[in-house]
Amino acid sequence: MAAKRKLAENPNSELIDFLHELADYEKNVSRMIHKYNAYRKAASSIAKIDHKIQSITDIKGLEGIGKKIAAKIEQYLSTGKIKKLETNRGDETGAAINQMTRVMGIGPTHANKLVHQEKITSIDELRSHPKRDQLLNKTQQLGLKYLEEFEQKIPRDEIKQMETILLREITAMDNLLRAEIVGSYRRGATASSDIDVLVTHPAVAKLPSLLHKIVETLTKQFHFITDTISIGDSKFMGVCQIDTSKLHRRIDIRVFPSEQYYCALLYFTGNDQLNRHMRIVAQEQGYKLNEYSIQKVGSTGTLSKPLPVTSERDIFDYLQMDYKEPHERNM
């Protein structure tokens, strides 16, 4: 049997976990989303270092690391702990709020409400609460039902099987339909947190019920989709299961008109960092790029009509960037 080498864990994973924990507290408990992002950014900078950080000089000047976080890392290096984190951990109310946000649909606002007003302190208490159904909306009830399943990563192989079914059934409905699974799966990841599907049809503007039909078929005929979280004309969010022996998974399906398809494909394939990078390059070159289109920006800030795009490569070309294959987009 071929030796399956476990991917070496990041040498600084403990520090990265600490920063993520600080980030979560800021987002969920303090409701400071920008601090959350700041901690995440610092953590991702550190994740790029391939050796164990020995001293503060190893990280000084790293992107996203300023005085406060540098000081915390120094604390961690000399004492193995971070005071602020210990304090956060001692905050039982905060811990309860953090727990509540594990449920899809329960964000910082609702989590705070559940803990402060309803005095709920754990997921178990939420599950057994007599007024559970009044306390939670539809999305949150599904989130609670599938909490443990949604926290499991989806192996690439399982997504591959889903892809086979999805593409077959979608094209069977209408052979002008084209669909692709995007996200980290398209970038080659060995496991993903959800399934993100892009769909296009040359006449989508005339088919406002297209998405509803796709979803209905996948639900009623194939029992692939098990629950709907939300659905409109362009975006479906829901739950699917490849067969009853497998876990329930989060799935999103988005429909775009063909002239927007490749901008959407690029955007939803990501990763985030590449998207940001390309948006900035676009700005520098006098373009505006988003998930719908690429437009020329006039001197007065006026936007041109969306430029013609018939492939992802076209977008790289406009920006005079070298084309990157999906698997090369993990920045």
Next chain:
DNA sequence: GTCCT
């Protein structure tokens, strides 16, 4: 919390 102006 960090970066930029």
Next chain:
DNA sequence: GGGAATGCGC
């Protein structure tokens, strides 16, 4: 009832 604002996820 229905438009506006908010929460959430991505």
Next chain:
DNA sequence: AGGACCGCGCATTCCC
């Protein structure tokens, strides 16, 4: 010192 940090689709709640 002080503002930006993506912004948009959908569901729900708020408010007239």
